[in-house]
Amino acid sequence: MTIASTVSQYLTDHSIQYRVIPHEHSATNRESAHKANVREDRVAKAIMLKDERGTVMTIIPASSSLDMRAVHEETGRNHLEMMDESEFQQHFSDCEVGALPPLGPAYGITTLVDSGLDDRDTLYLESGDHESLIAMDGRDFDQLMSGSRHCNLTRDWI
Template identity: 35%
Template sequence: MSMATTVQRSLASARCKFELVAHPRSATSLESARVAYVPAERVAKPVILDDRHGRFLMAVVPASRHLNLGRVRQNKVDWQLSNEAAVAGLFSDCEVGAVPALGEPYGMPMLIDPQLTRQQDIYLEAGDHENLVHLEMEQFLKLVPHAEVCELCH
């Protein structure tokens, strides 16, 4: 596998300029940053949350940081970490554990930590464990025009 079909279609329809960066197989966003020799603060790590009533939310933080779930709960919804089976079903064109930081193309709202949006460029999983999509921040934001930027990290 290489890039997930949904990611390919989204990049094409938004006419985004990007580069596909191949790297040795990795299991996490932080490990992908390490093996691809890119700064972890520029790798977007998606965390999938749900409200246990069928609504999902993607919170995107730098791979070098951790999500502060308390900051997400401020939206008056008790968001919880989604289980792997639910996530796999939402991202069926991706390998398990290689979710791209693109909630909107998959039909879910997104929150993005400003530590990412302050970066000039960004890397995100392509949908497999061996490729990252590298693009300038303005290109990334074209892919997720409705994403809300808010503090999400500790």
């Protein structure tokens, strides 16, 4: 599989310049970063959450962990929980299971973006498969996420 058709169309529709970085098969965003030889904190990772009101995508650096308390505070939705991978296909039918592109708006999903991803020179995104990343200018990513809420979704656990 290559870049997901929804992702490709979304980037084209928004006139976003990008390049595809192929890498060996990987199972996680962190592994993708290592195999593509890019920094983990430059890879945007999507985490899908759900509750009785629907789904929410959170996007954080692959080097970080999601703080559910911060998500609950930000959304006022105290029953959000992580979706099981088996549920992804209903939202991401053009993607391999587990290879979630961090582009919630492209899929019509409410999206929260960790402010730690703001103002990056270059960001890397899963493309919808387990063997390539998309590299784009951070300002272009900011443009794509302009309608999403930007907030602190990760915490230092010191």
